[in-house]
Amino acid sequence: MQHWTELRTALMLARHGTVSAAAEALGVHRATVNRHVDTLEGAFQTKLFQRHARGYTLTESGQEMLEVAARADEMFADLAGRNRGRSGRLSGKLVVTALTGTAPLIMPALRAFHDEHPEIELEFAATADLARLEHGEAHVAFRAGPKPETQDYVVKLFRTLRFGLYASRDYVRRRGRPDLGNLEGHSFVGTKDDASRMPFARWMRDTLGAGTMLIKVTDPLVLSTAVKDGIGIGFLSEHHAAPDPELIEILPPSDDWSAPIWVVTHVDLHRTEKVQRFLEKL
Known part of the structure; x- marks a missing residue:
């Protein structure tokens, strides 16, 4: 894939916010990060980042780039994981986000998933903020209230509180x-x-x-x-x-004082091996 290396660099820069942090995550020099961003912006003929004193933020074009790059990165990781999974082991990272109050309902599934797939790096983000799944901020999100209607989200009822x-x-x-x-x-x-x-x-x-x-x-x-x-x-x-x-x-x-809890995934990541193995535990 043309410019995949540069896209992954831009993805790390978007996630970490600074050139130094992105370079550390990738194990490259800061000059390499700057060069890759310049290459992408030249290829796309548009600015992907706004530079400011505290780091880098995405432009509108950069947001569109991030959505594509994040999903591609996950799907490449899933492909590698499936190959490793043929020997009975999955690897990589799984990020789950939910409201603090729902944690006791989700922990049994996390425990069972971790016991079965200990090589997967698990992250549970307890927050009221809505993770942008299309940007790769989480693999699985639990959301309370009205059913999410965002395009490309796969939504199922988890339970009613x-x-x-x-x-x-x-x-x-x-x-x-x-x-x-x-x-x-x-x-x-x-x-x-x-x-x-x-x-x-x-x-x-x-x-x-x-x-x-x-x-x-x-x-x-x-x-x-x-x-x-x-x-x-x-x-x-x-x-x-x-x-x-x-x-x-x-x-x-x-029932008059109740709230539905929805389990939400992005359509591009919903069928990945690690997401499916986790959803099976719910």
Whole structure:
């Protein structure tokens, strides 16, 4: 493939952001990185990167280049992996991204995949940011909310998370069990912002009056910790709350407070051997 070496150099520069970091990742001199970028920009007759004091960022043309180069790089790696896989071993890297709160649901699959394919370098990115699969930022993404409609994404329902309202036993001992008809004097943990995508935010807005106190928390892990530590009452997913004997159910999990979790891959990487082996574990 013409200019494949230069394309891979540009891909590393886009991923790492600086010439020195890209050169280190590739094991070449910085001058080689600069020369390869100049060659590509000459061949495409357009600027692929914007140079600035803190490094390099992609232009619009560069973004299009990155999409193609990232997928090609993955497919070459998959081809090599399939050849190694004929001897029973896969290799390379698998990046999975998901919300922090869904990690306990995904970890069994990651463990099973790692046990079976220990040569695969695993990375689990727990973040609310949406990985751009078309840019090679992740191989598999778990996303909550409406079904992703991005072109070239392969989307399947992973499971539906239901939420219930919980308080710790310590909170109930100190503050009393909440009476849903009169919540005055009770503390809640969570958010009722209009912009919140949490399925229980509307209930919080409609129910919590002036006599209740709200400790605003948006991170699911922090919310869970705050409820378990007795700071206030809050909504937790049933898979987090059910195993904890120190939590008291105030309102049971409901379909009204639920969110679908989707497993998403890019069509070009969906059929790669390592992605398929991981999806089998879910």
